[in-house]
Every structure is written in C-alpha cells, then in structure tokens.
Amino acid sequence: MKVLVTGGAGFIGSHLVDKLINEGYKVAVIDDLSNGNLDFINKKAQFVEADIISQNFFQVFTKLNPKIVFHLAAQSSINKSLKNPSLDIEVNLIATQKLLDLSKSTNVDKFIFASSSAVYKPADLLPLKEDAPKEPISLYGVSKLCSEYLIRNFYKLYNLPCFSLRLANVYGPRQDSGAEGGVVAIFLHNVLSEKISKIHGNGKQTRDFIYVSDVIGAFMKSLEKEVVGEFNIGTAKETSINDLIEILSRIANSKIDRAYTSLPYPEVQRSALAYDKFRQSTGWNPKVNLEEGLSITYDYFKNL
Numbered sequence: 001m002k003v004l005v006t007g008g009a010g011f012i013g014s015h016l017v018d019k020l021i022n023e024g025y026k027v028a029v030i031d032d033l034s035n036g037n038l039d040f041i042n043k044k045a046q047f048v049e050a051d052i053i054s055q056n057f058f059q060v061f062t063k064l065n066p067k068i069v070f071h072l073a074a075q076s077s078i079n080k081s082l083k084n085p086s087l088d089i090e091v092n093l094i095a096t097q098k099l100l101d102l103s104k105s106t107n108v109d110k111f112i113f114a115s116s117s118a119v120y121k122p123a124d125l126l127p128l129k130e131d132a133p134k135e136p137i138s139l140y141g142v143s144k145l146c147s148e149y150l151i152r153n154f155y156k157l158y159n160l161p162c163f164s165l166r167l168a169n170v171y172g173p174r175q176d177s178g179a180e181g182g183v184v185a186i187f188l189h190n191v192l193s194e195k196i197s198k199i200h201g202n203g204k205q206t207r208d209f210i211y212v213s214d215v216i217g218a219f220m221k222s223l224e225k226e227v228v229g230e231f232n233i234g235t236a237k238e239t240s241i242n243d244l245i246e247i248l249s250r251i252a253n254s255k256i257d258r259a260y261t262s263l264p265y266p267e268v269q270r271s272a273l274a275y276d277k278f279r280q281s282t283g284w285n286p287k288v289n290l291e292e293g294l295s296i297t298y299d300y301f302k303n304l
Ligand SMILES: NC(=O)c1ccc[n+]([C@@H]2O[C@H](COP(=O)([O-])OP(=O)(O)OC[C@H]3O[C@@H](n4cnc5c(N)ncnc54)[C@H](O)[C@@H]3O)[C@@H](O)[C@H]2O)c1
Pocket: 006, 007, 008, 009, 010, 011, 012, 013, 030, 031, 032, 033, 034, 035, 036, 037, 050, 051, 052, 053, 071, 072, 073, 074, 075, 076, 091, 114, 115, 116, 117, 166, 167, 168, 169, 170, 171, 176, 182
C-alpha cells in the first residue's frame, strides 16, 4: 500500500517515513525542501521535490497515486508569517483543501493531518481536552484550525476517513536548531556552541514537550485504527522554559547562559494537552519521559 508523506524531509515527517518503511509500507515523500533536509529522507522512499501550492502539484499527486496521505508539510516560521501572512494561508490552508480534493478524485483511503495545540484559546485550566475553546492567537494556529474544519467538513460530505492530530511541542533528533526551530533544539545548539540562550518573557511560560518517537507512534496508531475527528497528542504535563533549561543543564553537565528578552508578538503562557480521547480510541500512550528524551536528543546534537 502506498503512503504519501507531505513534508517528509522535515523533522517529524522524516521520522515518520523511516518508521513506515521499517513497517514495510511503500512510501512517497513530497517536500519543497524550504525547511527540509535531503539527508533526512530515507533512501527507500520515493522523493519528489515539489511545492504543494504549485500549479503542477495535481500531476505530481495523481502520478504517485497514494492510498494513505499524511499531510505534514506546513509553513511554521513566525517571521515569514508576519512578513507574508498570505503564504501561511496558501501553504497551510488552501493546500489542505487541494489535497483533500485530490484524495477524493484518486480514491485515497485515509487522510491524516498534523494539527497543533496552537488551535486552542489560551487557558489556565490544564490539560486541555479536545472540546476546550478554540481561539488561536497566531495566524499559524488559525490556519491549522481552519484546516481542521475543512477536513471535518470533507469527512461529513464524502465519508473519507480523515482526521487531525493536534500535536503538542515535539522535540527530538533532526529538529531545526535555527532561529525558527524548536526551543529544545535551539537551547541544545546554544549549550554545545557555548552561546547565550534567549528566553522570551520570564521563562515561567509552560509547554507540553513530547518526544518525536511518541508522536510517530500516534501517527502509526492512526493508520491501524478506525478513528475520525480531532485528537490531542501530548503528555498532559507542563514544563516551564526555566525548568527545561535546568534539566538540559544537568544533562549537558554545563551551566546554560541565558538572557531574558521581550517578545514582539503574543505568546501562549501555559500549555498541556490531555490525550485520553486518543488513548481510549487507539490504546496509545506517550512512553518517553522528558529526561530520557532530552538525553537522547542531547546525544544526537553532540554527535553531529
Ligand atoms: N514540531 C512541532 O513541535 C509541531 C507541533 C505541532 C504541529 N506540528 C506540525 O507538524 C508538521 C511537521 O512539523 P515539523 O516540526 O516536522 O516541521 P518541519 O518544518 O521540519 O517540516 C515541514 C516540512 O514541510 C516542508 N514544506 C513547507 N512548505 C512546503 C510546501 N509549500 N510544499 C512542500 N513542502 C513544504 C518543509 O520543507 C519541511 O520539510 C507541521 O505541519 C507542523 O505544523 C509540529
């Protein structure tokens, strides 16, 4: 059975491709390499370098003719989004509808979308369940939420099993450690290159950090089980940025120099996702605790 992973050259997508290939699936990757890395793409995958908003995407998709679509390609750079908001809408929203249309016309069996905790209204009563109020504070969150609505609407109209996994803050090997990368990767890069880590605000803001192999486990469960709708994929635990720095300092056996700075855009103060709905539907549980996952990630960045 052929599986397509859009964004399969990126951090999460490339791990998903590796796992699918290990499990015996035939895998195709579509990625424009805007944030992906050729070296991350499994050699056994069929790779097509293509932009999901380009004119010729229709031909590319039809030729690949996948039975399962994992849609992970996304524009998630805040700076790009602030400079060119329409790009977020084109890549993260319009392309989702195009992919759904193509999935229908080529008889795809299942469509799985990487959504985000960014869809929720910031709240203090945590961990958030799927029915918590939605009110994204970023365009990225808006585009993810609207994509979820497109997907839900599509399911109702055509009964194509399609659903959205709302991922918490994913970390692990291969994460981008550049300015727009994940906070864990950025801090690890800084500690290994003896740079100061910038912390936005007072560092008391919390996130739900989930190790990438647990997220891949959730994607694999979503292949095996008959589920539809929206599901949180997190650990239900909050960790503050200050605590994260402390744990990383311990693992790296080095003090992490930090500078507190203000943020030019609003930020969610606290975040954690309850995962009971997905656990009850599929039996999935996160397995890797934070210390363990951070140690593996530290070793990866150290040996680069
Ligand atoms: N990393 C996280 O913490 C996190 C949390 C919540 C949701 N997500 C979602 O999971 C998915 C994967 O995230 P990631 O962290 O691996 O990001 P990533 O940037 O590493 O991967 C995204 C991939 O999509 C590709 N891409 C971007 N625009 C494209 C386009 N127009 N056409 C084709 N390819 C394009 C990029 O080159 C990149 O390889 C994204 O949809 C993201 O929004 C990630």
